Amino acid sequence: MSLRRFRNIARIGPVRVGTAYDQRGREKHTAVCTAPRCDFSADYDTRAAAELAARTHRCPVR
Numbered sequence: 001m002s003l004r005r006f007r008n009i010a011r012i013g014p015v016r017v018g019t020a021y022d023q024r025g026r027e028k029h030t031a032v033c034t035a036p037r038c039d040f041s042a043d044y045d046t047r048a049a050a051e052l053a054a055r056t057h058r059c060p061v062r
């Protein structure tokens, strides 16, 4: 997943949180895990929610 179009990218552990606009021009906040073999990625309505998800994310046991 590309994070190029995101701004305000923050790194929280292995997870990156970025803010972008969707096709309807609404702000969205995405958390993406960059750890190998972890494909966690989710969108949130608020930055706080995305950062909370990043802080509490645990990669699946492998």
Ligand SMILES: [Zn+2]
Pocket: 014, 033, 034, 035, 038, 039, 040, 057, 058, 059, 060
């Ligand atoms: Zn992960």
